Amino acid sequence: MNTASIISIKNMTKRFPVGKGEFTALENINLEFGEGEFAGLVGPSGSGKTTLLNIIGSLDSPTEGTATVMGKNIAQLSHKESALLRNLHIGFIFQSYNLLPVYTVFENVEFALLLQNHTASERRKAVMDALEWVGLTDKVKSKPAMLSGGEGQRVAIARAMVKRPKILLADEPSANLDAKNSHQILKTMKQLNKELKTTFIFSTHDEKVMQYLDRTISLADGKVVKDELTVAANAG
Ligand SMILES: Nc1ncnc2c1ncn2[C@@H]1O[C@H](COP(=O)(O)OP(=O)(O)OP(=O)(O)O)[C@@H](O)[C@H]1O
Numbered sequence: 001m002n003t004a005s006i007i008s009i010k011n012m013t014k015r016f017p018v019g020k021g022e023f024t025a026l027e028n029i030n031l032e033f034g035e036g037e038f039a040g041l042v043g044p045s046g047s048g049k050t051t052l053l054n055i056i057g058s059l060d061s062p063t064e065g066t067a068t069v070m071g072k073n074i075a076q077l078s079h080k081e082s083a084l085l086r087n088l089h090i091g092f093i094f095q096s097y098n099l100l101p102v103y104t105v106f107e108n109v110e111f112a113l114l115l116q117n118h119t120a121s122e123r124r125k126a127v128m129d130a131l132e133w134v135g136l137t138d139k140v141k142s143k144p145a146m147l148s149g150g151e152g153q154r155v156a157i158a159r160a161m162v163k164r165p166k167i168l169l170a171d172e173p174s175a176n177l178d179a180k181n182s183h184q185i186l187k188t189m190k191q192l193n194k195e196l197k198t199t200f201i202f203s204t205h206d207e208k209v210m211q212y213l214d215r216t217i218s219l220a221d222g223k224v225v226k227d228e229l230t231v232a233a234n235a236g
């Protein structure tokens, strides 16, 4: 990797307490991610993909070893410091996409920008750009309950991308999308990846997502079993 490393995971193990014992969800992981990567975690259900994304996103910390994100050892961050890291630099698309039901589509996306210093008109422009990326400018005034599953997923994607984060973590982002929308959104993500050098890390089972990845990391039983550069179908 000749680009600067923005995520560095060393000898990292994650155990969860279960009853009186422990469950090892990730075991001795070593991974580096550079600026502008477009990578995916693949592997069976329960292999540790979400657990790894949560640690990279500083929502959780390692039991052993270290995870360093943008120069910060995330186990050593205070609550406030990890919130700041997420607010400024990390976009999330969760497996369950968590829209706020009383707010409109516009407000749900705008929400991601409220903790940063932008004027209302800067926010408006950024929100409309993000909704255009996902093809939802006609739904700005809708509430989440009025949207289809795939539309809700696209709002969650717009909300994660609107602040143009350095790192975008996407947990099964295409779960509720049809083929046409999946391809449109992946092309948009790839474009942002190229233009803004955002590092994307997906977790996915979806062949449609896999064909866009530049790097595919396979997990099995909490271990990295393969880490390979892949030739993206739509490179260039
Ligand atoms: N908070 C927790 N407490 C106990 N065990 C947990 C916890 N979170 C995850 N696990 C266990 O760790 C393992 C990895 O879970 P994880 O959610 O990372 O899997 P995954 O690869 O994302 O699976 P999927 O494809 O189904 O989303 C699973 O066996 C899960 O049951």
Ligand SMILES: [Mg+2]
Binding pocket: 049, 050, 051, 095, 171, 203
């Ligand atoms: Mg998962």
